[in-house]
Every structure is written in C-alpha cells, then in structure tokens.
Amino acid sequence: MGIDRVKIEELNEENWYECCQLQLSEKQAEYIETNAVSIAQSKFESSLKPFAIYYKDKVVGFLMYNTVKEELNGYWVFRIMIDKNFQGKGIGKAATKLMLSEMSKLPEAKKIVVGYHSENKEAHHLYASLGFIDNGDRFGKEMAVIKYLNN
Template identity: 70%
Template sequence: MKNSNVKIVELNADNWYTCCELKLSEKQTEYLEPNVISIAQSKFEPTLRPYAIYFGEIVVGFLMFNSVKEELDGYWVYRIMVDKVFQGKGIGKAATTLMIAEMTKLANIQKIVVGYHPENKEAHNLYSSLGFVDQGDRFGKEMAVIKYVND
C-alpha cells in the first residue's frame, strides 16, 4: 500500500458523516472517544481543525488539532484515528506527517503536543517514530509527548 495515496482534507459536508461511521478496534475504544464527539466539539471550539484522512478516494480516518497554544505552551493534537480495517498499513503515520506539516504553517509554532494513555503502545510507537519525546508531563491518566518544530 503506497502512503503517497494518503491525504488529509478539511472536514466538510461530503466527508463528516463517513468520519462518524469509522470504527476503532475494540481495544482502542478504551483510549479514544468516538469521532462524532470530536466533530461536535469542533463546532463549539472554533480553533479546532478537524480533517478526514483519505486513502485514495476513500475516507479511512479522522484527525483534529488546535490552532492556538494551550498547555505546555504548545499546539495540541486532539485526535488521530484510522478505521480498524485500514490499520497497520502506515496510513496513520503518513496522515500524522501531513498533519504536522499543516500545523507548522501556524504562526510562531515551536511545539506540537499530543496526549495518550501510556498503555496505548500503538500511539507510543507512532509518536516516538515521528520525533515526539516524553518529558514526564502527565494530565490525568494521559501522558503528553512533545515534538519541537524548528522555525
């Protein structure tokens, strides 16, 4: 499967419902809320940027990040998920790389932060492979890892 076929598209009238129908593996449902919650949240918090993840012309995932600084003086990733049928194919990593590129367009960005449950080994492997580092920051049950972005 070629990761060059992966793209991210801002959530719109043509893809939002499909994003709501995407499914996580049973194990992952304990780590992430349903996409519909994130999509609703984006309608009430206008700084959130939701995107559909496409493989070719098929919607296979969802991601969302904040376009303003938050805790740890960083820009936070709120959600990255790939439908259970399409997991393990490098789509999540390709989409996260595209998201990072999109986030680096934000003014004065120096840090990208993402939180996840320490037991979520898939998330840990993904973020560490992309240069996120654990500096011991914790928010409730989640750990926060940071990627430093060069200006």
C-alpha cells in the first residue's frame, strides 16, 4: 500500500458528513471523541484544522491539528482516526506522515505533540514508529509524546 493512494483534504461541505459516519472499534471508541464532536469543536476554535483522510478516493478517516502552539511549546495533533474497516493497511501511518509534513510548515515548528490514553496500544505503536518520543509528560489520563522537527 503506497502513500500515493492516501491523501488528506481539508474538511469541506462535500466530505464532512462522510467523516461523521466513520466508526472506530468499540475498544478504541473509549479513547477518542467522535468525529462529529471534533468537527463541531473546529467551528468554535478557529485554530483547529480538520481534514478527511482518503484512500483510493474514499473517505476512510479523519484528523485534526492545532495551528497555534500549546502545552510543551508545540503544535498538537488533536485527532486521528481510521474507520474500523480500513485499519491495519498502513493508511493511518501514511496520513499521519502527510499531516506531519503540513504541520512542519507552521511558524517556528520545532515540536509536534500528540496526547493519547496510555492503554491505547495502537496509537503508541503508530507514534513510536514515526519517531515520537515519550519524555514522561502526562495530562490527566493522557500521555503526551513529542516529535522533534529538524527545520
């Protein structure tokens, strides 16, 4: 599965509803807000950028990041999810690489941070494989890992 079959596109009137229809496994749903909640949040927090994840021209996932630095003086990934029927194909990793490329263009981007529940093994594996480092930062039930950029 090549990265060329995966693309991210800013959320718009043509893809937002498809993003709302995507589903996680029951266990994963414990760890992440629904896409509908994330989309609503992006309408009230203008610094959030939501995207649909496409695989072969079909919406199969959703991601969102902040364009303003927050805790740990980094830009935060707010959401990334792949529909349960498309997981395990490398789509999430390919989409995350595309997102990291976009985020690296933000002003003074030196760190990208993502928080996730410590029991979410899939998230841990994904972020570790992409070079995120656990420095022991914790926010409530979430651990925060950091990717240092070489800009």
